[in-house]
Amino acid sequence: MSAAEALLPVEMPPSSAGAPLPHVFADEERLLIAYLANVPDPSFDGTNPRSVSPATGDQSVAILTVEPYLALQFGPPNDEAISGHRLYGLGLQPYSAFEVFNSSWIASLEKANRVHPSHMPELFSDYRHFILTFHDSTIEFVAQKFLISLCKGAVLSALMEAARH
Secondary structure (H helix, E strand, C coil): CCCCCEEEECCCCCECCCCCCCEEEECCCCEEEEEEECCCCCCCCCCCCCCCCCCCCCEEEEEEEECCEEEEEEECCCCCCHHHCCCHHHCCCCCCEEEEECCHHHHHHHHHHCCCCCCCHHHHCCCEEEEEECCCCEEEEEECCCEEEEEEECHHHHHHHHHHC
C-alpha cells in the first residue's frame, strides 16, 4: 500500500485575487504559466477599481517556466467550488500553490506507462505534482522542477516573450 497523499505549500508570488488571468503555453517539452501577481498598489484607496485584460500593460506578471514537464490539467474548480477538489480535505485553498506528495496522479501515469516495452518505473521517481489555485480556475502539472520570474507588462505579451526564449 502506498503512502497517503499530502500537501505542502509552495512559495511563489501570490496571484491577484480579482483577475489573475492565468495563461498557459504548452508543447511536448515546455510549459509556461503566466498570471497577474498580487502586488499592492500603495496609491490605490479601494475606490474605483480598474478592469484589466490580458493585454493591459504595466502589470506585475509572474511566469513559471517548467521544462520538462509530464502532464498538465487546467480548468475547474474555481475558488467557490474548491471544496469539491479531491485534495481539499488535505488543506487545498484558493489563491495558493502546493506540492502534492505521494501523488496518485503520478502513480496513475506510471501505471499507464507499464504497457510500454521499455517501461522503467524509476523514470517517474523525480517527477513532482504541483497545484496552483486561482479565482476562476486551477492548474495542476507534473514536472521535475520549475523556475519563477516576475516582470512588468501584460500577461499575454509576457507569455509570448517567454515562449520566444
